[in-house]
Amino acid sequence: MNANLDRSSNVNHHYDAKANSSTLPSVTVIGLGSMGSKLARTFLHSGYVTTVWNRTPEKAAELVGLGASGATEIADAIAASPLLIICVLDYDAARHILEPMKEKLSGKVVVNLTTGTPEEARTMGAWMRNLGAEYLDGGIMAVPSLIATPHAVILYSGSMTAYENYKQVLDSLGTSHYLGSDPALAPLNDLALLSGMYGMFGGFIHAVALVGTEGVKAVDFTTTLLMPFLQAMMSTMPEMAKQIDSGDYSAKDASLAMQAAHDTIGEVSRVQGVSPETFTPIFELMKRRVEDGHGGDDFASVIELIRKRPSS
Structure with a gap:
């Protein structure tokens, strides 16, 4: 024993x-x-x-x-x-x-x-x-x-x-x-963090696939351009979080109407022979939000199409 x-x-x-x-x-x-x-x-x-x-x-x-x-x-x-x-x-x-x-x-x-x-x-x-x-x-x-x-x-x-x-x-x-x-909080936050990770990974593989069509090495593109750009974009997340908590999505720089005006990323992907399936879902949500009359919103407004509605 x-x-x-x-x-x-x-x-x-x-x-x-x-x-x-x-x-x-x-x-x-x-x-x-x-x-x-x-x-x-x-x-x-x-x-x-x-x-x-x-x-x-x-x-x-x-x-x-x-x-x-x-x-x-x-x-x-x-x-x-x-x-x-x-x-x-x-x-x-x-x-x-x-x-x-x-x-x-x-x-x-x-x-x-x-x-x-x-x-x-x-x-x-x-x-x-x-x-x-x-x-x-x-x-x-x-x-x-x-x-x-x-x-x-x-x-x-x-x-x-x-x-x-x-x-x-x-x-x-x-x-x-x-x-x-509440025991549920740890697994909920765990899976939410993993969701954010896989979204980032999806964008990464699509971006690398695009530049790879012209012979650009994944390592060179990632270290020289992609990581610095994403780090700069990540600095906007706290402001997006504030918009989500407040419900005020008024565009400060680039409105949804402008971002969803043309499916340029999808078009260049198809021309270059790269599947746009990692990008298409988010673009479709952006278009829907504009069609619903929220073209003047910032990107964070898209959450309103997928979030759980409070019980009435």
């Missing part, structure tokens, strides 16, 4: 870094894929007593060699630590692992770093609370290689008590952001 079995006391009696900085809490990592393994290695490197478990035990071998305690049974992994970090394929997998152990979760802090939807997070949070566990949902805004670097940002929502008690542990993984008590 693991020597840390007696350390699974109620959350309100958990580790207090300020009160006892010489004692580090133990942590269990459930799920040893690329991300889970990196989380476990980070905890080990930071000096935390770390227990690991994976459905395929062989994946724990390297971590055990680094000093982790490898639990062969999920019950032992849960009993080993007051803090449980779970990072698996999806919420169904997390529930499948934890469901048979539900009577052992009371008093535990469960931090779920599995990617999922806001509704899944709310459901999981309610289930955990009913079992007597403190629950945090999380969104990791980083690839495994960035964990424990200044570039790793991890979003958390759910139990504030759990977050405050274990913030020092969580901070070892990257920059922590607590978004509120």
Whole structure:
């Protein structure tokens, strides 16, 4: 049996870094894929007593060699630590692992770093609370290689008590952001950030494809022209955000009517043999907004065509 079995006391009696900085809490990592393994290695490197478990035990071998305690049974992994970090394929997998152990979760802090939807997070949070566990949902805004670097940002929502008690542990993984008590907030913001990322990537590949038709190297175009231009454009986002919050979209520079007057980007794409399908959806929204009588608005006005309407 693991020597840390007696350390699974109620959350309100958990580790207090300020009160006892010489004692580090133990942590269990459930799920040893690329991300889970990196989380476990980070905890080990930071000096935390770390227990690991994976459905395929062989994946724990390297971590055990680094000093982790490898639990062969999920019950032992849960009993080993007051803090449980779970990072698996999806919420169904997390529930499948934890469901048979539900009577052992009371008093535990469960931090779920599995990617999922806001509704899944709310459901999981309610289930955990009913079992007597403190629950945090999380969104990791980083690839495994960035964990424990200044570039790793991890979003958390759910139990504030759990977050405050274990913030020092969580901070070892990257920059922590607590978004509120609703477990849905972390996955919602996670997916919103990814949406912005993929929109940027879509524009990038279209731009590179266009200049590539004339033999321009992607690296040269990106570093010399595209990145400086996009960085300048990103500086306009806070002002666009203010317009969205206020509802005042009055154009200050380039109106939608001017921007959507001609499908020049689509036309040159077709002439150059490049598919315009990453650009067409946003252009169609701009045209619709003009047709609806908002040609004098700034680009941020397009959000009114896609945002959720408040209930009347």
